[in-house]
Amino acid sequence: MMRAANPAVFVGSFFAVVSPLCSTQHVFSFPRRLLRSWIRKQWESTPSAMDNNNNGALLHLVLVVIQLITDADLVTAQEWLWRDIPTYIDQGYVVYHPGPRSGSSAWGDNKGSLWLFGGHTFWDPQTDKDPVLLNDLWRHCTEENSWVLLHSGWQDKKATPPPFLSVPKPRYDSMACGISEIMFVLYGGADDSGYALNDTWVFYQKRKRWINTSKVKKDFRSPPSRWASAVWCLDDSLIIFGGRDQSSLLSDMWSFSFRDFTWTEIQATPWNETGLPRGRSDATTWVGNDDKLYMFGGNIRNPFTHRKLKSAGYTSDLWVFSLENSTWACISGCAHHHSLSSSRRRSNCLASKDIPQCRGKSAGWIDSKENLWLFGGVGNKDLNPLEMKLSKEPFSDLWLFNTQNFTWKMMAPNNSTTKRDGRYRGPVQQYEQPVARYSSIQWSLKDNFFIFGGIGFPPNHPNKSSYLDDQWVLNISYEIRSHLALTPSVIFFFCLASITAILLLFCASVSVQRCRHFPRLTHPDGRDYKVKYSPLTETTSFDS
Structure with missing residues (x-):
């Protein structure tokens, strides 16, 4: 039996594809799964007069048109939620909450716990003029939203170590990693005098005891002293790249094995003409699938210049490192192109609205689709990277990088500190999204992304940067949606395919x-x- 073709199939397909063309804001968005099932239902329920081969060919053509002009797996919902806490920014350090701080070392395990060590804070924000550097250790249960103080370190303003306690000395911007329910590893950082450290410590979670690996392992080899390195936490190792010491930036790469507690230098090579990444500090990192390590931005200026020009040296390049063959490749924001001026190539900062502005100390997460998320940071908000300023500016924008097509997309712009009318939660006003900040603590649990603290402009001090202790969670969800990319090539292909379908x-x-x-x-x-x-x-x- 042969069936008669139903014109409604083509008409429905035509309007489903054409509708997004009506607005550049993509107001109408048709779920592609529903569209595909609707077309098949029309073919099955309507008598057809075409041969089965022609029937399948035409259906395939319609679906190919829809497939090629749409993007799959787009974010359909994202929402920042403020998580209530038992203290607020002006209460300082308390024994049931870490309090406002920045520069802490943190690691989130796969059991929903966050491990936090040290950093700067204020004992009493009302009277203290300078922050205090700590070496306390905290564990945060994400599901219960509760903090547990595992040890208080030296916990006095003079920071004098008790003779019986063996713990890492107070520090900031050190590197951390670990194994769930077994150990927490800490390396390097800078002390209260600004000197770089290179000691490696292991905290055994069940025994609640710190071990200095250099004292228990003979011929222990450690990387050069540093702080603010790029860090990746794997199942069996900790990997670091770059960082800075007192006088220079570093560009070497090391791996610390959890199996035998040994450091090994990684000899990296360039994968293509983009070469190798320049030495830097304060970069944002992600661990992807298939042994891929991602690194974005950071600061590539020497410490002396950075102290004079606060916004100088921040970059916008995104690199990927392959653990399989130890190669680097730049996949976005690369400033090596010959058409760029020499000054822009030296700055390594591209002026474009399609990529995040040059920055460092941002928060980063990776979701279940292996998209990279970037929030906040500090740098220069000017699109002209050569306009260096004496002060640095924090960001509050949210970006997503698609690792399939290597493109950035802004998910939320920089916000103000305007409160949401009529909505309060506890003693704190509820805001649409976190205020601008940098050096915050970030971790994730499935597709829920968390940030805590950092340096920014709190609601009660909108014109003065301060240490923060608020906690936020970003919830995202995905759905396969029809979302038209309105370009001349897309319009041409759509018209050609439509004419072909009509002729058929x-x-x-x-x-x-x-x-x-x-x-x-x-x-x-x-x-x-x-x-x-x-x-x-x-x-x-x-x-x-």
């Missing part, structure tokens, strides 16, 4: 009409031999 429908209709005038000959045994004949009229004669 016309030819199919003509074939159907011709077939209706030629009935088939059926054998008496019931089998159809697909033999066609012409009907005879009463005046037909076979006489010669």
Whole structure:
């Protein structure tokens, strides 16, 4: 049996694809899964007069048009939620909450716990002029939103170590990692005098005891002293890149094995003409699938210049490192192109609205689709990277990088500190999203992204940067949606495909009409031999 083609199929497909063209803001968005199932339902429920091959070919063409001009797996919902806490920014350090701080070392395990060590804070924000550097250790249960103080370190303003306590000295911007329910590893950082450290410590979670690996392991080799390095935490190792010491930036790469507690230098090579990343500090990192390590931005200026020009040296390049073959490749924001001026190549900062502005000390997460998320940071908000300023500016924008097509997309712009009318939660006003900040603590649990603290402009001090202790969670969800990318090539391809589909429908209709005038000959045994004949009229004669 053959069926007649239903024009509603093509009409429905046409409007489903054309509708997003009506607005550059993509107000109408048709779920592609529903569209595909609707088309198939129309074909199955309507008598068709086309051969099965033609039927499948036409259906395939319509679906290919929809597939090629749409993007899959787009974010359909994202929302910042403020998490209530038992203290607020002006209450300082308390024994049931870390309090406002910055520069802490943190690691989030796969059991929903955050481990936090040291950093700067204020004992009493009302009277203290300078922050205090700590070496306390905290664990945060994400699901219960509760903090547990595992040890208070030296916990006095003079920071004098008790003789019986063996813990890492107070520090900031050190590197941390670990193994769930087994150990927490800490390396390097800078002390209260600004000197770089290179000691490696292991905290055994069940025994609640610190071990200095250099004292228990003979011939222990450690990387050069540093702080603010790029860090990646893997299942069995901690990997670091770059960082800075008192006088220079570093560009070496090291791996610390959790199996035998040994450091090994990684000899990296360039994958293509983009070369190797320059030495830097304060970069944002992500761990992807297939042994891929991502690194964005940071500061590439020497410490002396950075102290004079606070916004100088921040970059906007995104690099990926392959653990399989130890190669680096720049995949976005690369400033090596020959068409750029020499000053822009030296700054390594590209002026573009399609990529995040040059920055460092941002928060980063990776979701279940292996998209990279970037929030906040500090740098220069000017699109001209050569306009260096004496002060640095914090960000509050949110970006997403698609690792499939290597493109950035801004998910939320920089916000103000305007409160949401009529909505309060506890003693703190509820805001649409976190205020601008940098050096915050970030971790994730599935597709829920968390940030805590940092340096920014709190609601009660909108014109003065302060240490923060608020906690936020970003919830995202995905759905396959039809979302048209309105470009000349897309419009041309769509028009060409539409004309082709109309011609195919016309030819199919003509074939159907011709077939209706030629009935088939059926054998008496019931089998159809697909033999066609012409009907005879009463005046037909076979006489010669």
